Amino acid sequence: MTQVHFTLKSEEIQSIIEYSKEIGCSEMFLITDKGNPRACHVYEKLGGKNDYKDEIVYVYDYEKGDK
Secondary structure (H helix, E strand, O other), X not given: OOOOOOOOOHXXXXXXXXXXXXXXXXXXXXXXXXXXXXXXXXXXXXXOOOOOXXXXXXXXXXXXXXX
């Protein structure tokens, strides 16, 4: 599995938010962890909500033999 990590400016994220609304998306997700407070601050500043205390993302990597 290829993982891509990159940093976006808040203006770029705002453009993506607006575009997702324009094309009819009802939600948008950005994933980070609590160990990245800078990203958390930017996402919250732009209106993102984290309503869950214990969020977990599960990845099924078929290339590594996951079922």
